[in-house]
Amino acid sequence: MTLAFLTNLLHRLDPEQAHGVVLALLGLVGRFPAARGVLRRWLAPPTKPVALWGRTFRHPVGLAAGYDKDGVAWRGLAALGFAFVEVGTVTPRPQPGNPRPRIMRVPQAQALVNWMGFPSRGMDFVARQLQGPRPPDLVLGVNLGRNKDTPNERAAEDYVAVARTVAPLADYLVVNVSSPNTPELRALQRREYLVPLLQAVRKAVEETAPDRPPPVLVKVAPDLTWAELDQVLEAVEEAGVQGIIATNTTVSKSGLPPACQNLPGGVSGAPLRERSTQVVRYIHRHTGGRLPIIGVGGILSARDALEKAEAGARLVQVFTGWVYRGPALIREVVRAW
Numbered sequence: 001m002t003l004a005f006l007t008n009l010l011h012r013l014d015p016e017q018a019h020g021v022v023l024a025l026l027g028l029v030g031r032f033p034a035a036r037g038v039l040r041r042w043l044a045p046p047t048k049p050v051a052l053w054g055r056t057f058r059h060p061v062g063l064a065a066g067y068d069k070d071g072v073a074w075r076g077l078a079a080l081g082f083a084f085v086e087v088g089t090v091t092p093r094p095q096p097g098n099p100r101p102r103i104m105r106v107p108q109a110q111a112l113v114n115w116m117g118f119p120s121r122g123m124d125f126v127a128r129q130l131q132g133p134r135p136p137d138l139v140l141g142v143n144l145g146r147n148k149d150t151p152n153e154r155a156a157e158d159y160v161a162v163a164r165t166v167a168p169l170a171d172y173l174v175v176n177v178s179s180p181n182t183p184e185l186r187a188l189q190r191r192e193y194l195v196p197l198l199q200a201v202r203k204a205v206e207e208t209a210p211d212r213p214p215p216v217l218v219k220v221a222p223d224l225t226w227a228e229l230d231q232v233l234e235a236v237e238e239a240g241v242q243g244i245i246a247t248n249t250t251v252s253k254s255g256l257p258p259a260c261q262n263l264p265g266g267v268s269g270a271p272l273r274e275r276s277t278q279v280v281r282y283i284h285r286h287t288g289g290r291l292p293i294i295g296v297g298g299i300l301s302a303r304d305a306l307e308k309a310e311a312g313a314r315l316v317q318v319f320t321g322w323v324y325r326g327p328a329l330i331r332e333v334v335r336a337w
């Protein structure tokens with residue numbers, strides 16, 4: 001049975017059901033080191049090390065946030081070839097997210113539309129999943145969010161609570177202020193919210209994991225104006241944040257067929273590619289190349305990944321490309337890098 005056949009089979013299911021099947025299988029595989037070893041030998045991309053934040057990434061391709069929200073399958077995902085996996089978004093308290101259906105495939109546009117709204121089993125559950133043995137060369141990130149019913153005025157408390165819980169277990173943390181599906185979350189990208197929020201998270205991380213505090217990154221939206229992005233960059237500088245992930249999904253539906261124009265939520269995949277590359281390039285230029293950037297958005301081929309690298313990304317992540325193309329995409333990108 002080839003991987004292409006398996007992908008075809010999965011794409012006959014509802015997207016969230018298919019996703020559940022993959023997570024369950026990978027969660028199971030992840031429990032058995034021998035099974036992980038077989039997958040790894042079969043699928044392992046070449047090694048092209050990238051050194052960042054005192055960590056070594058065995059190659060530049062990682063899995064973006066939102067795929068393994070609760071940290072149930074990261075060991076299995078590592079065995080499929082990712083150099084790094086970003087678990088989350090994790091909220092402090094468990095919450096169900098929006099009612100289903102809440103993901104749609106748009107294959108003719110090589111896109112997904114989602115309005116998940118941070119379904120999360122909560123930070124204590126996720127922390128339990130992250131304990132225990134680690135594949136030795138996997139870099140593990142955790143993406144932090146706030147609960148839906150926490151107002152922005154108290155958002156910092158949520159991010160700090162999750163940061164404290166997972167900092168000792170993570171290689172890097174991401175402050176996610178850019179998902180379009182939690183009301184008002186993106187307003188946290190404004191300077192007056194962002195500076196104290198980032199300062200509070202950094203302080204929490206340094207207190208909780210003083211020997212090896214994981215670097216703190218911010219994940220930004222592709223829909224900011226350049227002036228708004230400037231505010232984010234000022235906040236990043238002021239709070240001493242160590243990196244940026246660009247970008248999250250876009251609320252723009254241009255590039256989708258007419259039937260999809262009125263869908264709620266965020267668009268990922270091919271229609272996002274160009275804008276997210278522009279954002280990577282802008283950040284790279286405006287920080288003099290000093291701030292490490294993880295480029296994400298619309299990477300469906302090696303060429304798309306190289307475009308992000310040329311714009312200034314040191315690492316890349318995939319989500320939609322992973323859904324459509326599977327492990328072959330990782331190998332293709334790493335070979336071309």
Ligand SMILES: Cc1cc2nc3c(=O)[nH]c(=O)nc-3n(C[C@H](O)[C@H](O)[C@H](O)COP(=O)(O)O)c2cc1C
Binds near residue numbers: 088247296321
């Ligand atoms: C179904 C789905 C769920 C997502 N959930 C999250 C999330 O919880 N947190 C987050 O920071 N980004 C989330 N994202 C955004 C991705 O991490 C990524 O930034 C975006 O999809 C662009 O990459 P892509 O074009 O390769 O998919 C999600 C994306 C999708 C499609």
